[in-house]
Amino acid sequence: MSLVVAKFGGTSVADYDAMGRSADIVLANAATRIVVVSASSGVTNLLVELTQATINDERRLQLLKQIAQIQYQIVDELGRPQEIIAVLDKLLSRMAVLSEMLVLNRSKAVMDELLSLGEQCSSALFAAVLREKGAIASAFDVRRVLRTDSHFGRAEPQIEAIACLAHEHLQPFLQDQIIVTQGFIGADDEGRTTTLGRGGSDYSAALLAEALKASAVEIWTDVAGIYTTDPRLAPNARPIAEISFNEAAEMATFGAKVLHPATILPAVRQQIQVFVGSSKEPQKGGTWIRHQVEDAPVYRAVALRRDQTLLNLHSLQMLHAQGFLAETFATLARHKISVDLITTSEVNVALTLDKTGSDSSGHGLLSEALLQELSQHCRVRVEDKLALVAIIGNRIATTPGVCRRVFEVLEPHNVRMICQGASPHNLCVLVAESEAAQVVAALHQNLFEGA
Numbered sequence: 485m486s487l488v489v490a491k492f493g494g495t496s497v498a499d500y501d502a503m504g505r506s507a508d509i510v511l512a513n514a515a516t517r518i519v520v521v522s523a524s525s526g527v528t529n530l531l532v533e534l535t536q537a538t539i540n541d542e543r544r545l546q547l548l549k550q551i552a553q554i555q556y557q558i559v560d561e562l563g564r565p566q567e568i569i570a571v572l573d574k575l576l577s578r579m580a581v582l583s584e585m586l587v588l589n590r591s592k593a594v595m596d597e598l599l600s601l602g603e604q605c606s607s608a609l610f611a612a613v614l615r616e617k618g619a620i621a622s623a624f625d626v627r628r629v630l631r632t633d634s635h636f637g638r639a640e641p642q643i644e645a646i647a648c649l650a651h652e653h654l655q656p657f658l659q660d661q662i663i664v665t666q667g668f669i670g671a672d673d674e675g676r677t678t679t680l681g682r683g684g685s686d687y688s689a690a691l692l693a694e695a696l697k698a699s700a701v702e703i704w705t706d707v708a709g710i711y712t713t714d715p716r717l718a719p720n721a722r723p724i725a726e727i728s729f730n731e732a733a734e735m736a737t738f739g740a741k742v743l744h745p746a747t748i749l750p751a752v753r754q755q756i757q758v759f760v761g762s763s764k765e766p767q768k769g770g771t772w773i774r775h776q777v778e779d780a781p782v783y784r785a786v787a788l789r790r791d792q793t794l795l796n797l798h799s800l801q802m803l804h805a806q807g808f809l810a811e812t813f814a815t816l817a818r819h820k821i822s823v824d825l826i827t828t829s830e831v832n833v834a835l836t837l838d839k840t841g842s843d844s845s846g847h848g849l850l851s852e853a854l855l856q857e858l859s860q861h862c863r864v865r866v867e868d869k870l871a872l873v874a875i876i877g878n879r880i881a882t883t884p885g886v887c888r889r890v891f892e893v894l895e896p897h898n899v900r901m902i903c904q905g906a907s908p909h910n911l912c913v914l915v916a917e918s919e920a921a922q923v924v925a926a927l928h929q930n931l932f933e934g935a
């Protein structure tokens with residue numbers, strides 16, 4: 485039996501109508517047996533605010549009320565089924581208890597437990613919407629199968645354990661019913677709730693598809709596929725019908741929010757096709773991400789990653805010496821920071837840190853402890869308010885004229901760093917955050933909107 489895993493993002497489960505449209509998409513394909521949902525739109529942001537140290541009691545109660553309103557509105561339209569009201573009541577009172585616990589104890593484990601409640605609410609509601617439409621569907625606690633390490637806020641999935649657990653606890657039930665489960669969350673060996681980082685539901689869907697050897701993963705969102713750039717930044721951006729795993733992975737890595745950066749990994753490992761489409765306008769079609777594609781243009785897309793930090797490390801030790809980079813990277817690794825872009829000169833290393841690599845509750849990567857450790861062997865300068873713009877495509881490093889075209893567009897802007905050459909698929913420039921949208925629009929116009 486071919487199996488499809490369908491994931492619905494926040495806007496696709498925002499309210500009763502959105503859930504209804506998404507349920508119709510599930511029911512239109514008999515192969516869709518696993519549905520992965522995000523929290524209803526806005527709920528995770530509200531939960532993240534609840535985890536912040538700075539909120540007072542009044543704001544805390546306000547946030548809890550706002551979340552309750554979003555979720556109860558859906559139950560109201562469902563005709564207030566008692567069993568769903570009971571589930572929601574339990575989840576929402578747990579939310580209140582955990583948010584209060586955080587006032588006394590700022591534990592990352594408690595934060596993850598709290599953040600997980602958005603997806604727990606939406607999955608219970610979505611299963612009820614499917615049942616209202618006559619389907620046999622139940623909500624399933626993904627923590628029974630999505631095993632991770634204990635790195636709260638940004639947990640690493642344990643692929644083999646997930647495959648075994650999914651085989652045991654999910655596979656046998658797929659024949660008879662549609663399983664609705666949570667994206668974004670998992671559990672460690674001790675059963676404690678973890679989260680995969682913001683936007684992680686895409687990744688969850690791909691991990692479950694890999695574990696169950698699904699034939700396709702569908703990512704249903706608020707845009708009809710992957711576009712040549714974020715359509716919010718360039719109104720003339722156009723959807724891409726088909727794109728390779730490599731290109732899509734580069735796009736996701738470099739900030740195309742439409743896919744969580746890790747989503748493509750499980751799909752590549754099992755050669756599972758990924759579809760991206762709009763749950764509001766499914767008739768518009770979308771983008772297929774495949775291993776092999778017919779078209780491999782030099783310019784495929786422009787991506788933008790905001791909120792970048794540039795670390796400039798200066799040390800005379802670097803001069804004609806060995807080991808400085810090794811020492812620097814070892815320090816970064818100890819602080820669980822993966823090096824992003826890097827350039828070096830005789831006595832300087834510049835590297836970018838990506839805030840999107842921060843954890844689910846928005847904690848940045850640049851801790852005091854890290855800065856202190858680095859300062860022991862070099863002088864550290866930190867620059868903020870930067871954004872990374874990436875031109876994604878094929879044969880970028882070996883096609884003459886690419887740099888000329890890109891630099892023509894960049895002429896009026898100060899480029900803080902350039903990375904090109906390591907990958908055939910991208911050319912990246914670091915610019916001021918305040919100019920980033922303009923740079924993306926200008927690059928898009930020059931590379932994609934010409935005759």
Ligand code: ADP
Pocket residue numbers: 492493494495496522683704705706707709710711712713714715716739740741742743785
């Ligand atoms: P969901 O809640 O469904 O996961 P997201 O907000 O995470 O949705 O991702 C969808 C958004 O990604 C779009 O609304 C769009 O603004 C943004 N986006 C960024 N880059 C691209 C791109 N290249 N193509 C399409 N959408 C993009």
Ligand code: ASP
Pocket residue numbers: 493494522523528529602667668681682683684685686
């Ligand atoms: N709800 C989580 C978030 O907003 C996960 C997701 O939507 O993918 O980050």
Ligand code: MG
Pocket residue numbers: 493683686741742743744
């Ligand atoms: Mg998303």
